[in-house]
Amino acid sequence: MMNQLIQNEVSKILLKKKMVLISVLLFLFIGLFSYGEKYTYDKTISRFEKITEDTSYDWKSLASQQMMELEKRLESPYIHEMGLKSIEIQIEQMKYFIENNINPITPSSARFSVDFVENAIIMFIPLMIIILASDLVSGEFSNRTIKVILTRSVPRWKVLLSKYIALLMMTTMVVLMIGAISSFVSFFFFRVWGFYEPVATGFKLINGELDANSVIMVNRMEYMVLIYSLAWFVSIAIASITFMISVLVKSTAAAIGIIMAFLIGGQFLQFFLSDWEIIKYFFVSNLNLTKYLTGAYQQIEGMSMKFSIMVLAIWSLVSIVISFVVFTRKDVLA
Template sequence: MIRLLNLIQNENMKIYRRLRTWIMGLLLLAIVVTFATFSHAGANPDHDWRAAAKATIEHNQQEINNPDLPAKFKIGLRDEMALQQYALDHNQPPMETTLWGGVERAAGLIQIVTLFTVIIAGDMVAGEFTWGTIKLLLIRPATRAKILASKYAATLLFAAALLVTLFVSALIVNGILYGFQNIGLPHLTVQADGSVREGSMLLFVLATYGLKLIQLVMIVTLAFMISTVFRSSSLAIGLSIFIMFMGQVITFFLMRYSWGKYFLFANTDLTPYLEGKPLEEGMTMGFSITVLIFYFLLFNILSWEIFRRRDIAA
C-alpha cells in the first residue's frame, strides 16, 4: 500500500510539474468568472419575484380548471403552486435568483473539467511510450497493476481537484454577484401528500454535482483506456475528445431503437432521474447504474489486460 501511495504521489508530481496543468486551472477560473457574470446578468435577481409567484399561482389555477388538461399535468401544476405559495408565505426567493442558482448553473461547466481531465488521461500511459520512459518506469520494483492503478488514481485526483476548484470558485463568485444573504436558503420539495418539505440546499447542489461527476468518471475512464490501447498521446486525446462531444449526438440517433438504451452515453447523465424524467420510457436509475458499472469494469479490464500483455521491448 505504501509503495502504491508513493507511485500515486510520483504521478501527481508529473501532472503538476507541467505548465499546461496550471494553465488549465487558471483557464477554468476565468471561465467560471465569465460564465457567472453573464448568468447573473440574465437571471435578473432584482425583479419582483413575489409578483411573479402570484401570477404563476393564478395561471396554474386557471389551467387546472381546464377539463381537457391531462391529470398528470395537473399534478405538476399543483406541485408548482404549492412551492410558490410556500415561498410567498415564508419569504423565500427562487433559487435561480440567489447565489445557489449560479452555483447550480455552474455545474454545466463540469464539461470543461472533463475536457481538461481527458487531456491528462489521454497522456498518462500513451505519453510514457511517446517519450520512451515506459522502460524506466517498469524497471522499478512495482507490479504493472500498481503502476497502472497509480496513473488512474492520479488522473481521478486531478479531476477531483478541478471539480473542487469549480465548486468553490463558483460559490465565491456568485456570492459576490448575488450576495451571501441567501446562503441559508432551503431547497423545497413537494411530498406525495402535497405538503412542502425543506431540505438542505447545499446537499441538493452537491447531489447535482455528484451526478455530473459520474459522467466525468466514465468519460475519463474511457480516455484512460484509449491511452493504454494506443501508444500515441495525440491520437488518444483526440479520439477521447471526439467521443466525448459526439456521444450525445450518437445517443440521439440510437434511441430510435430499443437497444439504444444500452449505449454508454444514454446513461451517463443521471440528473433527469432527479426530476422523474428518464431519457426513455422504462429506464430507471438502477438500470442506468447497472449499465455504467458494466462499462466501467469493461474499460478497466481492457486497460489492465492490454497493459499487462504489452511487449515493452517491441
C-alpha cells in the same frame, strides 16, 4: 513503495501544469456564466419594472411573470413536440414552487454552483477530466519514457495502479475545485450565499407528466453535496474510460480524438436515435445523472437514476479490467 509511485504520478500531473490549466478554464467559464446570469436577472427585473411600473416587487411576482411568458411560448405555432413537453414540465415546476413558497428566481452562489454542474455534467466536466486522463499512459509512450519506467524493478500492474489512483485523486480535486470556484466567483457577482435556502427535489416523470408526490425538501447545502457526488461519480466514469483509451493507443492526440468523438457522437446519437433501445446502454447517454433529480424532460424512455449509475459503473469496471490486462501484456516497441 505504492505511496511513492502515486506521489510520482501526482507530481507528473502537477509538473505538466494541468491543474493550472484546469483552474484557468474554470475561472474563465464560471466567471463568464455567473456574469451572464447576473446580467439576465438584472434584465428580468428591469423588464418587470417597466411592465408593471412597480418597484416594490418580490420573487413571487417575478416567478408568475416568468410562468406567463412560458405559457405564451406554448401557444407558438413553431414549437416542436419535444420543446412543448419540456416547457410544460417547467410550468408545472414553477407552479409547485409558488405554491410551496420556494424561491426559484433570485440567483445565489449556492444555486449557481448547482446549476453550473447540472449543465456542465455532460460536456464541460468530462472535458476537464479528459485533460487530466488522456495522456496519462499514452504520454509515456509518445515521449518514450515508458521504456524507463517499465525497466525498473516494479511490476507493470503497480505502475498502472499508481497512475489510476493518482488520476482518481486529481479527479476528486477537480470536482472540489469546481465547487469552490463556482461558489466564490458567483458570490462575487450575486452577493448572496444562499446555502440554507430550501430546495425541492425528487420530481418524477411518469409518462412524460410531472409527478410531485415524491418531492422532498432539503436545504441547498445538502442538495449541493448530492449533486456534486453525482458529478464526482460521472467524472470517475469518464476518467476510467479515458484511462483505458490512453492505454490502448500510443498517441495522446489519438486518445483525445477518440474520447471526444465518443462524447460528441454520443450526444448526437441520443438526440437522433432516441427510439433505438441500445443507445441507453452507451455511457454518454447516461452522463446526465442530475436530470433525474430535477425532473427535466428525458429523450429516452425507461431510464432511471439507478439504471444510469449501473451502466456507468459497468463501463468503468470493464475499462479498468481491459486497461490492466492490455498494459501488463503489452510489447513495448516505442
